[in-house]
Amino acid sequence: MKKHIEKLYGIAGKKSRRIVGLMSGTSLDGLDVALCNIENSGTDTILKMENFVTVPYSDDFRNEIRKIFAKREIDFQQLCLLNPYIGSEHGKIILDCLKQWNIAPEEIDLIASHGQTVFHAPKKQHGQSLFPDSTLQIGDGDHIAVKTGIITLSDFRQKHIAAGGEGAPLAVYGDHFLFSKKGENRILLNMGGIANFTFLPGNQDTAAVFTSDTGPGNTLIDAYTRRFFHKPFDENGEIAAKGKVNAPLLEALKLFPFFKQPFPKTTGPEIFNFDYVEAAIQKAKLTSLSRQDIIATLTRLSADTITDAIKSVMSQNDSYTVYASGGGAHNPLLMQAIQEELNAPAKLIDELGVPGDAKEAVLFAVLANEAIAGDQSHFGEKEGVPGISMGKISLPA
Numbered sequence: 001m002k003k004h005i006e007k008l009y010g011i012a013g014k015k016s017r018r019i020v021g022l023m024s025g026t027s028l029d030g031l032d033v034a035l036c037n038i039e040n041s042g043t044d045t046i047l048k049m050e051n052f053v054t055v056p057y058s059d060d061f062r063n064e065i066r067k068i069f070a071k072r073e074i075d076f077q078q079l080c081l082l083n084p085y086i087g088s089e090h091g092k093i094i095l096d097c098l099k100q101w102n103i104a105p106e107e108i109d110l111i112a113s114h115g116q117t118v119f120h121a122p123k124k125q126h127g128q129s130l131f132p133d134s135t136l137q138i139g140d141g142d143h144i145a146v147k148t149g150i151i152t153l154s155d156f157r158q159k160h161i162a163a164g165g166e167g168a169p170l171a172v173y174g175d176h177f178l179f180s181k182k183g184e185n186r187i188l189l190n191m192g193g194i195a196n197f198t199f200l201p202g203n204q205d206t207a208a209v210f211t212s213d214t215g216p217g218n219t220l221i222d223a224y225t226r227r228f229f230h231k232p233f234d235e236n237g238e239i240a241a242k243g244k245v246n247a248p249l250l251e252a253l254k255l256f257p258f259f260k261q262p263f264p265k266t267t268g269p270e271i272f273n274f275d276y277v278e279a280a281i282q283k284a285k286l287t288s289l290s291r292q293d294i295i296a297t298l299t300r301l302s303a304d305t306i307t308d309a310i311k312s313v314m315s316q317n318d319s320y321t322v323y324a325s326g327g328g329a330h331n332p333l334l335m336q337a338i339q340e341e342l343n344a345p346a347k348l349i350d351e352l353g354v355p356g357d358a359k360e361a362v363l364f365a366v367l368a369n370e371a372i373a374g375d376q377s378h379f380g381e382k383e384g385v386p387g388i389s390m391g392k393i394s395l396p397a
């Protein structure tokens with residue numbers, strides 16, 4: 001509709017935009033909502049985060065998603081129902097947040113909605129030559145736009161695949177725009193359900209910017225803690241601290257082909273789930289291992305595979321600083337193991353002005369800002385970072 005296109009054009013030309021970034025990740029803990037004020041674009045981006053909250057999902061909501069989440073066989077109707085349902089629930093959550101913050105929806109320029117990933121199948125994982133890399137996020141943007149009356153960008157990952165990526169990690173773009181620093185090699189490490197990192201070279205050569213998933217962050221620890229300790233996660237690594245790392249189990253867990261594939265690569269809970277751990281336990285004939293030892297070993301698996309990934313792309317002589325974000329940054333055992341193994345300072349991204357729990361939601365706001373007000377960016381020919389805009393536009397009427 002012409003009036004919305006004109007409005008969008010006006011938003012593109014503004015000095016700064018108020019964008020609500022939304023992220024609901026693989027941990028299914030809740031919806032991260034970050035209200036951002038973003039000036040300029042690309043490497044000139046100036047971000048002010050005005051507000052942030054994680055709105056926890058109810059058990060019922062989470063259970064509805066779990067019925068299909070990362071499963072190869074599902075009730076197709078459930079998938080169909082969830083697509084508008086998640087969109088409209090996310091829309092409601094935004095309206096509630098704005099109300100609490102005393103902000104009228106008319107004061108917001110854009111919503112940037114990641115949606116809920118329900119299945120991720122990169123070609124290296126599905127192995128079927130006929131089909132491309134593939135990923136599916138639901139919670140349709142039209143429902144958010146109509147419910148809130150705010151122009152909404154969503155479904156960011158398909159363009160990445162169309163342009164030769166695996167649909168993830170997308171954090172790399174915002175990481176580069178917001179956190180590149182001349183003179184300091186930076187590793188931005190996000191430990192959510194799945195862990196990933198961005199390398200930002202201190203010489204600011206965009207062709208050297210690099211990103212990849214590394215494997216499990218918290219997803220396996222969560223799955224085991226849920227099943228055997230009836231808690232959503234191992235708070236502050238307290239269960240793991242009571243156990244001992246079991247070397248044969250650690251070895252069996254590392255045998256999975258994903259860890260042998262070259263970087264960059266991506267993955268998800270389709271692979272890294274409870275059954276994966278059970279299979280390794282059976283294989284290593286360790287069925288009497290204590291549950292604390294298992295969680296200690298899973299924590300070490302995350303730390304080891306993260307540090308192996310970082311070491312494999314950094315030259316031995318390079319010095320760098322790690323800036324951690326995501327829920328795993330709250331786990332002292334993970335943080336300590338990473339710092340010791342890398343022999344590099346491991347700080348929190350909060351030191352760079354963005355709270356670690358808010359970072360991914362902020363980065364989707366930055367991606368929306370780029371799509372509407374940015375210029376083409378270039379990251380060289382390296383796999384995984386095509387120079388494209390992302391996000392589909394939903395108009396409110």
Ligand SMILES: Nc1ncnc2c1ncn2[C@@H]1O[C@H](COP(=O)(O)OP(=O)(O)OP(=O)(O)O)[C@@H](O)[C@H]1O
Pocket residue numbers: 024025026027028029190191192193194195217218219222232233234235236237325326327328330331360
């Ligand atoms: N205090 C804490 N101690 C240990 N772990 C924690 C703590 N707080 C959060 N976590 C972990 O962080 C997880 C949530 O992290 P986060 O919200 O970054 O993941 P996500 O965004 O859903 O995942 P992804 O980035 O893979 O999409 C929790 O499930 C839990 O495992």
Ligand SMILES: CC(=O)N[C@H]1[C@@H]2OC[C@@H](O2)[C@@H](O)[C@@H]1O[C@H](C)C(=O)O
Pocket residue numbers: 025026117120135167168169170171172192193194195196213266267268360
């Ligand atoms: C398909 C998908 O949703 N992947 C997520 C997931 O969670 C972490 C890791 O795996 C990362 O690749 C990605 O999310 C972040 C936000 C990204 O794209 O950078």
